[in-house]
Amino acid sequence: MVNDQHNDKFGFIDAEFDRRNATRQLRELRNVLPLNGIEININGRTMLNFCSNDYLGLSMHPLLQERSIEFIHKYGSGATASRLICGNYDFYEQVENKLAQLKQVESALVLSSGFQANISVIPALADRNSLILSDQLNHNSLIQGARLARCKVAVYRHNDLSHLAQLLKQNADKGFSRIFIVTESVFSMDGDVADMEGLVELAKQFNVFLIVDDAHATGVFGHKGMGLTCGHDIDLVIGTFGKAGGSFGAYLACSKKLRIYMINCCSGLIYTTALPPSVLGAIDAALDLIPAMDAQRKTLHANAEYLRQSLHEKGWQTGSSSTQIIPIMIGKAADALELSKWLEENGILISAIRPPTVPEGSSRIRLSLSALHTRNHIDRVIDVLEKWRSNK
């Protein structure tokens, strides 16, 4: 009897495992050991890493490590409470002022992570009578944020501003309390770019909010590497330090008024322990380094261009990528998995991306480049890809 109840209670978990096993979608964690910005050891094997978002190689930079240690020595290992209680250590002001100046906005607010920012900032702004217009390829955290807002959400075709304009027109007089456009600047799965000017123009024309997630552009594009949103009149920019920033955490770049609003209304800031001082130390150091890393950005963009060109010459499709994120379109999930495994057997780590992360039939392997990759590394990838194709 006890056993039956037990089985019933956890039956849904077994069913989920069965479903995932049948579709080869059961995910597993693996132990990895980072060796440097571009090599990683897995199960005793050193592999060339094309999966990381450490676009500038900052995760291993000595200045980030030193500043983290300095902050630990001065402030301790934990912030002990949320920022509104007693966790708002004095370095926040320094970091947020630095960030606001670099992003060319009135103010900035550091939050715990990009995911946490997106799922709490959007519901803080939208009420049940709002409308969110969301790009079809938005990151899961933006989708979850829109769901948590419990308002109407309409999805516009990816990067299709005429479709967005049509939805804005259709909904302008429908009595929504407020309307939000939500998009990424550099799209994480396709590596293409949203039209900032066009979006700003539409937001102005229809007097709606514009929210842009600059996660994959921060450190990589824009004035002093401060993102594609830099210099554009965007109501709210969200970004993270966990990618090109080389550490962890997230930021909002916005007006002073919106910053105060978020301090009062954003659950992801109010109901969580402030980030540990070590993380703020790393963020502070990254903000000192990123503006001066034009040479690394140039190498990164040249690497991306070289890889795309080499792939196209061999007949591989890279979709609409124009950034350091380059998908190689494969189609079937099984083929993408097989290719990823083949690459791994040959010492190259590139993950397969498949449904539900991307639409059915558009499975791919996705490469994220680093400024630390060399032409030889990229040539090695092309070589191993070609061998896979000729063995098929």
Ligand SMILES: Cc1ncc(COP(=O)(O)O)c(C=O)c1O
């Ligand atoms: C577009 C986008 N937004 C937000 C996030 C989440 O950021 P974080 O890793 O800081 O939680 C990611 C990361 O996967 C992302 O790709």
